Amino acid sequence: MLACVLTAAALSGLLGVWALWYVVRGRPVLFKQLVGAAVVEVALVAQLVAALVATGAGASPTEPWTFWGYVITALFLLPVAAVWAMADRTRTSSLALLVVCVALVAMQARIWQVWAA
Numbered sequence: 507m508l509a510c511v512l513t514a515a516a517l518s519g520l521l522g523v524w525a526l527w528y529v530v531r532g533r534p535v536l537f538k539q540l541v542g543a544a545v546v547e548v549a550l551v552a553q554l555v556a557a558l559v560a561t562g563a564g565a566s567p568t569e570p571w572t573f574w575g576y577v578i579t580a581l582f583l584l585p586v587a588a589v590w591a592m593a594d595r596t597r598t599s600s601l602a603l604l605v606v607c608v609a610l611v612a613m614q615a616r617i618w619q620v621w622a623a
Contacts, residue, residue: 507553507556507557507560507565507621508618508622510553511614511617511618511621513549513553514546514550514553514610515610515615517542517545517546518546518610518614519607519611521542521546521603521607522610522611524539525600525601526604528597529597529600529601534594534599534600535591535599539591540588540592543584543588544584547581547584550584551581553577554577554578567621568621568623572620573621576613576616576617577617579613580613580617583606583610587603590602590603591603
């Protein structure tokens with residue numbers, strides 16, 4: 507589970523740095539950034555699968571409702587940011603992607619805390 511959390515957090519952080527660069531430059535999100543967001547989404551789906559497998563094998567988080575709430579919510583954040591980015595072709599789209607990436611990194615830290623506690 508730790509590998510999934512670290513991978514998702516690292517990919518979210520890298521995408522967030524890329525979005526920050528575009529916020530500073532005052533540019534909208536590029537299609538390449540949305541492809542990067544899709545890669546992060548695949549990592550989040552892999553995390554969901556790993557959590558399901560680990561739970562099926564007998565491991566369980568200390569607070570299951572909190573854990574699954576974070577995992578499921580994380581899956582929905584990037585698609586919302588992608589829709590926003592395609593609808594709003596201004597600097598705000600890059601800012602929205604940046605905020606989502608920061609939220610995902612924080613959520614990954616919390617997911618690990620709840621799982622490992």
